[in-house]
Amino acid sequence: MGIVLKGVMQAPVTPLNDDFSLDVEGFERMVDFHIRHGAPAIAWPHHKAESLNLTIEERKLGAEAAVRAAAGRVPVSIFISALSMEDSLDLARHAQKAGADAILVITPYFWKPTPEAIYDYVVEVGTSIDLPLLTYNSPGHLAGVEFTGDLTRRLIEKLPNFIGMKDASFHSEKFLEISRVARQMRPGFAMITGVEFLLPSIPLGGAGSFSAAGAISPHLCNELYNSCATGDWPKARECQYKITQLWHLFREQYPSSLKGGMVMMGRSVGPTRAPLPTATKERQAYIRTQLEELGILQNEPYGW
Numbered sequence: 001m002g003i004v005l006k007g008v009m010q011a012p013v014t015p016l017n018d019d020f021s022l023d024v025e026g027f028e029r030m031v032d033f034h035i036r037h038g039a040p041a042i043a044w045p046h047h048k049a050e051s052l053n054l055t056i057e058e059r060k061l062g063a064e065a066a067v068r069a070a071a072g073r074v075p076v077s078i079f080i081s082a083l084s085m086e087d088s089l090d091l092a093r094h095a096q097k098a099g100a101d102a103i104l105v106i107t108p109y110f111w112k113p114t115p116e117a118i119y120d121y122v123v124e125v126g127t128s129i130d131l132p133l134l135t136y137n138s139p140g141h142l143a144g145v146e147f148t149g150d151l152t153r154r155l156i157e158k159l160p161n162f163i164g165m166k167d168a169s170f171h172s173e174k175f176l177e178i179s180r181v182a183r184q185m186r187p188g189f190a191m192i193t194g195v196e197f198l199l200p201s202i203p204l205g206g207a208g209s210f211s212a213a214g215a216i217s218p219h220l221c222n223e224l225y226n227s228c229a230t231g232d233w234p235k236a237r238e239c240q241y242k243i244t245q246l247w248h249l250f251r252e253q254y255p256s257s258l259k260g261g262m263v264m265m266g267r268s269v270g271p272t273r274a275p276l277p278t279a280t281k282e283r284q285a286y287i288r289t290q291l292e293e294l295g296i297l298q299n300e301p302y303g304w
Helices: 024-036 056-070 085-098 115-126 149-158 172-185 198-204 218-230 233-250 256-264 281-293
Strands: 007-010 042-044 076-079 102-105 133-137 162-167 190-193 206-211
Touching: 007 042, 007 218, 024 042, 024 056, 042 056, 056 076, 056 085, 076 085, 085 102, 085 115, 102 115, 115 133, 115 149, 149 162, 149 172, 162 172, 172 190, 172 198, 190 198, 198 206, 198 218, 198 233, 206 218, 218 233, 233 256, 233 281, 256 281
Parallel strands: 007 206, 042 076, 076 102, 102 133, 133 162, 162 190, 190 206
Antiparallel strands: none
C-alpha cells in the first residue's frame, strides 16, 4: 500500500467549546496549524484526544474534519477502536468512506485478551476495509494489550494491508524484536513510538513517533527527528532531553496539562471532559515556568 508514515506525526487533542461540545472549526484550525509547521501526517483521535470521552457520532464528525482540513497535504489515520467490535467496525468503514488514508486499531479496553483473541480481532477489522492498518502495542496500559514478534509475523502473513504499529511499550528489547520480524517480512513496515522517544528507537528501526509535544513545540519535534535521521547524535541527545522533560510535564494530568500548555502558547483548545480535570490557572502558571526554562516560549510559534 502506498502510504508512507515517518517523522514526528501529529496526533491532535480535541478542541471543545466552553459547554464541552466538539469545536469542529477549532479542530480544523489545529490540523492546519500542525501541517503548516511540518507535520508529515495527522492521526486522530488518540487517547490524548479524549477518544474514550467522545461519542461515536463525534468521532465520525472529527474524522471528517481531519480529512477535510488536511485536504490531501499529508496522510490522515483514524483511531477506530471502541468498546464493542460493532462500533469499531462502524468507525473503520466510516473512516474509509470519509477519505482517511489508514486506521489504527487496538482491542477493547479493560479485557485482557489472549494473543489468539488479539489476532482474530485485528484480522476481522483489517479484512472489513481496504485501508492500510496499524495496530497499537500497549502492554503497560489498556489492560495489557501486547504484541510479540510471533503475533506480528502471523498478522503480516494474513493481512496485506498491515503496514505498521504504534508501540507504547517503552521496551527496547521488545521493540527491536517486533521491528526485526516485521521489517524482514515487509521492509516498509513502520514502527512508530507512542511519544517522541526517537533517540532510542530510530537506531532500532523506528520510523518516527506520534507526537505528544508537537502541540507545544513542533520545531523541537522536527529538529529531534532530523537529528536522528541524519545521525547528528549530540544534537539528537540535546533535543531528546528537552522533549523528555516536556513529556514528564504533560503526562501528569494527561491530557489536561497538555491543553493547559497550549493556552500558554496562545492556542487555547477549551476544557477537558470529565472525569479528566481541566488545567487550573495555577497548573497553567506552573507549566509556563517550565516552558520558559526549556526555551519553548521563546523559540516556538505563538498562536495559530
